[in-house]
Amino acid sequence: MSEIHEWRVAELSRQLQAKAVSSVEVTQHLLARAEAHQGLGSFLHLDPDRALAQAKLADAQRSDGHAAPLLGVPMAHKDVFVTEGMPTTAGSKMLAGYQSPFTATVVRRLMEAGTVSLGKLNCDEFAMGSANENSAYGPVKNPWDVTRVPGGSSGGSAAAVAARLVPAATGTDTGGSIRQPAAFCGITGIKPTYGLCSRYGMVAFASSLDQAGPMARSAEDCALLLSAMAGPDLDRDATSLDVPARDFTQTLNQPRAGATPDKPLSGLRVGLPKEFFGAGVSTDVNEAVQAALAQLTALGATLVDISLPRTELSIPVYYIIAPAEASSNLSRFDGVRYGHRAAAYDDLIDMYQKTRSEGFGDEVKRRILIGTYVLSHGYYDAYYLQAQKIRRLIANDFQAAFQQCDVIAGPVAPTVAWHLGEKANDPVASYLADIFTLSISLAGLPGMSVPAGFGEGGMPVGLQLVGNYLKEPELLQTAHQFQQVTSWHTASPKESVL
Amino acid sequence: MALTSDDMRRLAALARLELTPEAEGPLVTQINGFFDLVAQMNAVDTTGIEPLAHPTDAMGEAVALRLRDDIASEPASEAIRDTNQRSAPAVERGLFLVPKVIE
Numbered sequence: 304m305s306e307i308h309e310w311r312v313a314e315l316s317r318q319l320q321a322k323a324v325s326s327v328e329v330t331q332h333l334l335a336r337a338e339a340h341q342g343l344g345s346f347l348h349l350d351p352d353r354a355l356a357q358a359k360l361a362d363a364q365r366s367d368g369h370a371a372p373l374l375g376v377p378m379a380h381k382d383v384f385v386t387e388g389m390p391t392t393a394g395s396k397m398l399a400g401y402q403s404p405f406t407a408t409v410v411r412r413l414m415e416a417g418t419v420s421l422g423k424l425n426c427d428e429f430a431m432g433s434a435n436e437n438s439a440y441g442p443v444k445n446p447w448d449v450t451r452v453p454g455g456s457s458g459g460s461a462a463a464v465a466a467r468l469v470p471a472a473t474g475t476d477t478g479g480s481i482r483q484p485a486a487f488c489g490i491t492g493i494k495p496t497y498g499l500c501s502r503y504g505m506v507a508f509a510s511s512l513d514q515a516g517p518m519a520r521s522a523e524d525c526a527l528l529l530s531a532m533a534g535p536d537l538d539r540d541a542t543s544l545d546v547p548a549r550d551f552t553q554t555l556n557q558p559r560a561g562a563t564p565d566k567p568l569s570g571l572r573v574g575l576p577k578e579f580f581g582a583g584v585s586t587d588v589n590e591a592v593q594a595a596l597a598q599l600t601a602l603g604a605t606l607v608d609i610s611l612p613r614t615e616l617s618i619p620v621y622y623i624i625a626p627a628e629a630s631s632n633l634s635r636f637d638g639v640r641y642g643h644r645a646a647a648y649d650d651l652i653d654m655y656q657k658t659r660s661e662g663f664g665d666e667v668k669r670r671i672l673i674g675t676y677v678l679s680h681g682y683y684d685a686y687y688l689q690a691q692k693i694r695r696l697i698a699n700d701f702q703a704a705f706q707q708c709d710v711i712a713g714p715v716a717p718t719v720a721w722h723l724g725e726k727a728n729d730p731v732a733s734y735l736a737d738i739f740t741l742s743i744s745l746a747g748l749p750g751m752s753v754p755a756g757f758g759e760g761g762m763p764v765g766l767q768l769v770g771n772y773l774k775e776p777e778l779l780q781t782a783h784q785f786q787q788v789t790s791w792h793t794a795s796p797k798e799s800v801l
Numbered sequence: 802m803a804l805t806s807d808d809m810r811r812l813a814a815l816a817r818l819e820l821t822p823e824a825e826g827p828l829v830t831q832i833n834g835f836f837d838l839v840a841q842m843n844a845v846d847t848t849g850i851e852p853l854a855h856p857t858d859a860m861g862e863a864v865a866l867r868l869r870d871d872i873a874s875e876p877a878s879e880a881i882r883d884t885n886q887r888s889a890p891a892v893e894r895g896l897f898l899v900p901k902v903i904e
Contacts, residue, residue, distance in 0.1 A: 404884045497856040498864070511855045537867070538874055542857060544864050619839040630816060637817075639897050644890035651900045652817070660819040668818055672809070673832060675816040689842055691852030696845070698859040731834045747856020772860045 307332045308467040309795070312376055312524035315470055319365065319375045326365075326375025330358035330419050333377050337421060337468045340801050344443040345453075345463040347382050348390055349422040357419040364417070372527055372552075374417030378471040381460050382423040383430050383506045384410045384515075389420070393506040394428040394438040394456075397642045397662030407504025408536045409473060409515045416531035424472055425459030428664045429633065430480055430508045432456050433733050434726065437666045442723060445488060446796040447762055451720040454484030460518045461488035466801055471519040471528055475505055476750075477512045478621050479715070479740025485518055485752035486715035486765020491782065491792055492518040493525045496772050497747030498544035500529075501536030509628035510542070512621075512744050521792050522753065522782035526551035529775065546773060554776045555783040559603075566603030567784045573604045574708030578614035579739055585718045587758030592714050595755035595766045595785070599712070602784055609704045609711065613697050617742035620697065622734050623677050623690040624745070629667075630674025636662060669730060698746040701771075710781055711769040714739055715752045719762035739767060749775050753782045754791035763791075803833045 307329055310318060318324050334351050354377065361375035385391045385403035392398045406414075414420065427437040435443040435458025443458040445451040446466035453462040457474030461484035464472050474481040476494035485492030493516045500515040507513065517528035534548030562569035573596070580589065596606060638644035638658030645657035663671070677686035704711060716736060726733045743750040748769055755766035766785075770778040786792050804812075809829050813820045820828065853859055857866050875881075882895055891898035 401888045404881075404887065496860075538869055541869070542855070542866065544857070545867070546864065613845075616841060616845065619842050622835065623839065623842075634817075638890055639899055640886075641888040642890075648900065651902050654900050655817040656819040659817050663818070665824075668820075669828065669831060671816045671818065672812050672828070673835065675812050676804070676808075676832075679812070679815065685843075686839065688852055689845070689847060691854055692847035692850040693842060693845055695850050695853035695859070696847070698853055698856070702859075730831055731838060734835070734838070745856075746859060772864070 308336055310470060311520045312373070312470045312527055313521070315376050316372045316527070320370060326358040326361040326377070326419060327355060329375070330354050330377050330421070333421060333469060340466055340468055343446060343449070343462055343466055343801065344441050345425055345459040345466065345468060346379070347392060347423050347425050347440055347459070350389055350420065353388065354419050354421045361417050361419060369417070371417045373413070373531055375419060376417065376471070377419040377421050377469060378413065378473070379421045379424050379463060379469045380410050380473045381426050381457050381475055383426060383475055384473060385504045385506065386410055386420070386423065389423055391423065391506070392440070393430070394426045394440060395662065395664065395667070396439040397636050399643065401641055403504070405504060408501035408539055409532045410504065412534070413473070413528070413531050421469060424463055427456035427458065428667050429506065429629070430456040430475055430477055431629070431666050431670055433479070433483060433737055434721070435459065435484070436723065436727050437664055439664055444723070445720050446801055447489065448760060449800060451722050451762065452487065454487035454720060456480040457518060458484050461485055461490055461492070464488070464490045464518055464520060465796060467795060471517060471524055473515060474518045475513060475515050476744065477509050477625060478744045479737050481516045481518060482715050482740050482750055482752040482765065482767060483737070487720035487763065489754045489763030489791070489794060490518055491521055491525055491751070491753055492516060493529060493751045493775065493778065494744070494749060495529065495533060495775055496544070496749045498542050499533045499546065499773070499775070501540045501543050503536055503539035507632040509625040510632060511628060512625060521786055522779050523552065523555055526555055526779045526783070549776070551776055551779050554780050557780070562603055568599060568781060569603030571604040571710065571781065572607050572708040573599055574607050574609035574704055574711040576609050576611040576614065576704070576711060576713055578611050579713030583717050583738065584714055585759070588714050588716070588718060588764050591756035591758055591764035592766055596712060598785060598789060599781070602788065607708045609707055611700050611704060611742060613693065613700055614738065614742055616693055617697055617745055618734055618738055620690045620693045621737070621741040621745055622673070623686050624694065626670040626674035627678050627687050628674070630671045630678065633667070633671055666730065694745050697742050701746045701748060705771045710778060713767050715765035715767040716740070719758045719760065719764060743769050748772060749778055751778050751782055753785060754794070756791055804829060804836070
């Protein structure tokens with residue numbers, strides 16, 4: 304029997320079902336492992352008492368005949384999801400010690416499905432960053448090479464899953480924050496269609512972009528988790544889609560309509576945007592992605608050349624819209640209702656200014672300033688409105704592309720994970736590295752990162768798969784079939800590195 | 802048109818942020834660096850294009866947004882109020898305390 308921490312969610316579910324192991328045993332094992340690997344920086348809060356109580360309950364429920372697939376499966380949550388009974392910081396000093404009076408819908412649903420919460424995971428402050436170096440609580444290290452970044456903003460989630468501290472974690476993705484860290488850490492993650500998972504209880508960054516999703520070690524695991532997380536939350540989130548909850552595991556193993564078991568992806572047209580394969584992509588990443596595309600072809604898929612002509616424009620468009628929304632969302636942090644308040648000040652305005660200046664980190668301040676500028680009188684039309692118009696054109700480009708293909712494939716990021724500190728003082732360099740994930744977020748489309756081999760320095764490469772609205776089943780099926788004939792998703796970082 | 806230190810101070814005041822003199826210089830350089838990237842947006846012809854404020858608006862009619870009934874959905878009690886105010890920096894008898902604003 305392999306080590307408990309090597310079990311993926313689906314495997315763990317089978318072992319728990321067969322009573323080969325109890326949830327308490329698994330939880331104890333993973334808590335000890337998380338404790339031993341605190342140096343990675345992935346956990347901000349571990350809650351052994353609470354986790355063990357939940358595990359005991361899960362075991363008791365199983366004895367009573369309950370058999371939900373996630374019953375007793377331990378996981379952890381990105382610290383932007385508010386949780387009753389556990390602190391929530393969003394990676395910010397502003398929320399040090401904050402205790403939410405309620406629990407985010409996504410977390411609540413996962414708990415109702417029987418999962419055990421081990422604790423909260425590090426992330427970039429208010430989910431703003433691509434390297435997890437913007438956390439007020441220190442950086443997260445990449446388990447494949449601890450001198451490199453894990454990606455961001457869900458860097459703690461990706462590192463914890465890759466290091467086998469947890470089989471799964473929640474993440475959020477505003478411009479790539481699930482897909483890029485999943486790629487950098489060699490795990491599988493899906494950002495669903497905007498509105499599929501409730502935003503209730505997710506600390507807001509950019510509300511027209513923020514979306515929750517699962518991060519795990521296979522497409523099958525993501526399907527299991529997403530089935531529990533997704534679904535309408537109409538009274539709590541005005542942008543929650545009124546689409547019935549689905550079981551995303553149902554279609555994973557089915558060949559596509561008309562396909563045969565040996566060519567399960569026959570009939571699948573995979574679009575390759577020429578803008579995703581140009582000079583901006585490093586050779587190692589391109590090679591790994593090309594090999595993955597060859598695998599998809601071997602499974603029966605056909606490759607189609609497409610164009611997403613405004614890919615480069617997605618960078619300024621995103622970095623205007625997201626900061627504009629952030630500057631508005633983060634105005635709530637005023638030192639009055641919750642969070643940090645400066646110790647000394649002259650009057651109310653001075654209290655606001657000192658509180659916010661002490662509580663926010665540099666990147667958050669930069670984005671608030673950019674957002675304030677592009678929304679200010681005289682600049683609104685030229686920047687914010689123009690960005691929203693180009694956002695429409697970007698969404699239209701995808702719809703034109705989906706006339707020619709069923710899914711779009713390409714790299715998640717232009718390179719593998721870079722070294723800690725490498726881009727820390729150059730925010731624009733970090734923004735440029737988000738080029739392949741931003742347009743998908745702007746359009747609100749579902750996107751995945753699937754492990755597709757290794758590049759420079761033995762670092763993981765992610766294949767990005769993008770579907771049309773609500774086509775998560777097709778994406779997960781494609782990724783699952785790919786993972787039936789590849790083993791990249793089963794590779795583990797060396798224990799000695801951790 | 803590049804932003805100056807004066808512009809930056811004005812924006813900081815609007816955003817209720819205080820910038821230290823040491824932070825101001827690098828910030829001006831970084832934000833101007835970002836706006837060099839934004840310049841390419843000017844060349845895009847968006848005549849007659851409706852702004853897309855929200856992706857749901859691009860998803861077609863099947864997923865139209867809706868409004869819920871305008872009624873209070875949360876129960877109210879002093880105990881709940883106290884729980885909601887638990888993380889507030891300064892509270893007295895259920896009220897948030899702020900520095901004096903009226904003499």
